[in-house]
Amino acid sequence: MKKSFLRIAIHITIAFIMLYRYMIAKGFDNLGQLLSFDPILIPILLAGLFLSIYVHIFLHEGGHFLFGKLSGYRLVSFQVRRFKYSQADHSLHHMQAASPLLAGQCLMAPPNGDYAELPYRGYLLGGILANALTGAALYSSAFLMEPKVGSLFVLLSFVPVWMALSNLLPKGQNDGAVLREVSRSLPARRLLFQQLEMARLIEGKVPFADLPDAYFEDLKDAQYQKTFLVDYFYMVAYVRALGELEFEEADSLLRAFSAHRPVKESVYWPIYVMESLFCDALFGRLTNAEEKYIQIQAHPLLKRYWYANNRIRAAYAFFCRVDIEEAKKLLKQVSAGAENPPEGMDNNIEMLVIRWLNSYFEH
Structure with missing residues (x-):
């Protein structure tokens, strides 16, 4: 303040x-x-x-x-x-x-x-x-x-x-904050360059699964946990795990992110809240999911993300509220917005997870 x-x-x-x-x-x-x-x-x-x-x-x-x-x-x-x-x-x-x-x-x-x-x-x-x-x-x-x-x-x-x-003036992850961060340490500078390189690959439609593993080796290195530039790598690694339908790995990455980083200070905090609710719903952590849902409904920014992601809303409706009709309705609406996946998500991965959710209703 x-x-x-x-x-x-x-x-x-x-x-x-x-x-x-x-x-x-x-x-x-x-x-x-x-x-x-x-x-x-x-x-x-x-x-x-x-x-x-x-x-x-x-x-x-x-x-x-x-x-x-x-x-x-x-x-x-x-x-x-x-x-x-x-x-x-x-x-x-x-x-x-x-x-x-x-x-x-x-x-x-x-x-x-x-x-x-x-x-x-x-x-x-x-x-x-x-x-x-x-x-x-x-x-x-x-x-x-x-x-x-x-x-x-x-x-x-x-x-x-x-x-x-x-x-x-350094604040959050603006230009001044990034400049100060990379000027202080070589690890932060390395993460900046790797992030830009990885963004080029993603923009060039290289599948997340084909991104070089070397970009994610630093996630377990304590010296890289000191800079907010590592947050991006957690998010990309999470999307990669979703693309392989490795939900336990995806959940583990979010848990590591919240354990090692001040998540509420990250620009990826809204995405973290949404995706952690998704994982809570999948793994039956109903109390955690309900707490996040209440938090989302009380926060205008989070609410915008919530209504932009029918996959997460459908998972919450099905696994937490056991509202099958609402889940089906939300999943059907995804097709209309298939060309505009949620922020930070690859369209192919998003649709893959949607198809996985739909498989619950095929029998």
């Missing part, structure tokens, strides 16, 4: 300083003079500020792409909200089940070479630099214009400045 308050205070302070310097430069005696325009423009301005967020998300990811290319990285995919371009098949498509946590993402594969020698700062800082430069350009341009137009440019500059600060 204290860190969140401090971050908000920093943003507000910087915005105030920017506005105050502009007022002084333009000779304003008070804020009222600056804001003396038609009130009907206020909702238009607010709408413009909101829409500009999407522009700056695009520029942020474009910054990762530009500085990544300059560092020798290769594009894997480029996503802004629900629109995603995949380099593997040169396709642009609209995602129905994009993660609510993901505003944008520019995935790039690192150049070949020794992990200890590969560049990473340019790629990680590219988005921050793009937002910072855009904010600086908008703010500087304001001083060249007449006051009322210039004041709008000052306000519009707040969005990219805010995004630059939000990504630079």
